[in-house]
Amino acid sequence: MESSNINIVKTSSSRLKGIDFDAVEFGKVFSDHMLLADYYDGKWQDFRITPFENIEVSPAFFTLHYGQSIFEGMKAHRSPEGEIVLFRPMDNFNRLNISAERMCIPQIDSNTLLEGLQELLKIDKGWIPTTPDGALYLRPFIFATDEYIGVRPSLKYRFVLFTCPVNKYYEQPVKVKVETKYARASEGGVGYAKAAGNYAASLYPTQLANDEGFDQIIWTDSKEHKYIEESGTMNLMVIINDTIITPPSGETILKGITRDSVLQIAQDLGYKTEERKLSVDEVVAAHRNGSLTDMFGTGTAVTITHVSAFGLGTELFELPPVTERHISIQLKKDLEAIKRGVKSTDHDWIVMV
């Protein structure tokens, strides 16, 4: 679809002037405009850009009751030359459609979304921070809009993409608890989808871990709690004997774009990578014999977040200081530089606006 088919209504009172980009808290400050579309009469239509504003809903709004809702998370950066840089945006839109299929939400054309996003970013370019750790976080999501509380897929949906200027997500390395009771995802379930309810379900176990002094959980498989899956909403990697190991993405492990990019960059740099089942026992044994040198999470919000220690039962296993973790520091630096248009890449990852 031509971008001229996107109806644009601009705000008459930009909030940009009052924003201190060094002080914004993650996910609390919203840019002036958003991209919208609606699904009704069997098709996605009315692609438009409007001022960021509230949405009024009926108490019978389908999503509020049954959570037929999915989202994505991506980022835009400003290159040193001031251009707007997107990182693998089509992978996010394609994954939105994978989540959509699982949640009975109609497919939405990824190319149209990319065009709409580009229009939006041209309008809100001034909202993309140029601070060293800054980025414009992009939040596309789709939710059911029927006013109906019978249980069946909604007949109407809305797509929204709003944006938030952000800084670093975690300031410090995180202390994580190996979860052996609760599960994030199970075979046949919806763990591979970015479905809203997955995050609601993770809150309680995470809160219990917080109460024990941990920042996050390491999720294990739902059957035996023997194999490591993810950490919080990040994919997890460990380095044992200089090999980067991460569990295979699939039904219960979300196919992270950062995960894929980190593995690719590691291989390009000549590091050995393995995507395979990783048991808690193996990680503990590697810690005891000194071959476990690193553990980190990967995700768009954080890029790479180091784990300072992991807890299992009553034991706490400390990891080496972050300053000694040369491999992951280099991976993070390279990936950040590519995403910010500072370093070029042979991979087809960058879309300039």
Ligand SMILES: *Cc1c(COP(=O)(O)O)cnc(C)c1O
């Ligand atoms: C979004 C998400 C990730 C990270 O995916 P990226 O594409 O790297 O941002 C990992 N795990 C879960 C459960 C997620 O929701």
